[in-house]
Amino acid sequence: DAGVIQSPRHEVTEMGQEVTLRCKPISGHNSLFWYRQTMMRGLELLIYFNNNVPIDDSGMPEDRFSAKMPNASFSTLKIQPSEPRDSAVYFCASSYGSPLHFGNGTRLTVT
Amino acid sequence: SQQGEEDPQALSIQEGENATMNCSYKTSINNLQWYRQNSGRGLVHLILIRSNEREKHSGRLRVTLDTSKKSSSLLITASRAADTASYFCATDPLSGSARQLTFGSGTQLTVLP
Secondary structure (H helix, E strand, O other): OOOOEEEOOEEEEOOOOOEEEEEEOOOOOOEEEEEEEEOOOEEEEEEEEEOOEEEEOOOOOOOOEEEEEEEOOEEEEEEOOOOHHHOEEEEEEEEOOOOOEEOOOEEEEEO | OOOOEEEOOEEEEEOOOOEEEEEEOOOOEEEEEEEEEOOOOOEEEEEEEEOOOOEEEEOOEEEEEEOOOOEEEEEEOOOOHHHOEEEEEEEEEOOOOOOOOEEOOOEEEEEEO
């Protein structure tokens, strides 16, 4: 199995631009999670889906953030408009029960 | 706030020594999990211990869980340079939405050759 695949690995953008992060979960997993990792705040859960349905998005920081899961094999996290404080590493993880399987993340830099 | 909090924040040891990391948490749990993160990579699951278990082993890893003290420890025996990484505990809560793991801030382990 290829594991959880995230793209891009690195994204550098200017403030105000739209950013879309992509994730392909492991086939057969029914839960998908988006996390954000920063030095200051550690690993934060942004949103998670179960069977493609958003279950809890209380961790999404602002309305500028949105996430979709149109099918079992693809999810996106969009930031529009992006701000410098959104700079972080964004991880996607999937699971069927426990444990979580993480992708290698997207390092986002907003200048 | 973070459910699990690891200590120490950083640990530096010589190859061959044992490394012990601790995790404290606040609410009742279904299970507690330990993950490792190498620099620039995602987290990798190491071991899961259920709330009714007190100790679990996996290779050079030994995990203990004390639910009365709401604490866990991860012991890595005979450490190797390749064990250099950040280690996180994560708690799976007893109540609330399922699968909402909460991660601690991690322990950065450096194993010197």
